[in-house]
Amino acid sequence: MIYTANARGCAVIVLHLDELLESRGMTVSELSERVGITRANMSKIKTGDAKALRFSTLDGICSVLACQPGDLIEYVPEVH
Template sequence: MAIIINIDVMLAKRKMSVTELSERVGITMANLSILKNGKAKAIRLSTLEGICKALDCQPGDVLEYRSDDSKEQI
């Protein structure tokens, strides 16, 4: 996958638990886990907005694009 989800990074920076983020955004722990682990095929803009509001960040802080070439170098 070329889109990397950096929710773990932002949670660590904000010293927030996954449970707290789930409650603030209003999504289930299961759905948040799917997002965190990069298994999601899509994300609603309202969910992304809620995550950004709860973490006080921009969408670019949560989502990152990496080309397939850069994955091979890691």
């Protein structure tokens, strides 16, 4: 589970790529090859270091992992 932060440093987006890969017995290398992006770019997505995620990449990830975007990305509202 990877948390990304907004401009104020509060965690608001949670990525569940690790859990999805593990549950499907798949590596980052295999996923990147099947999606058609470099392993480096997939690693950035996996670690939360990506600045953006193209819809075509999201489509590829969801297709390969047989999941919905909401299974991969979760919005967690800020708690004040």
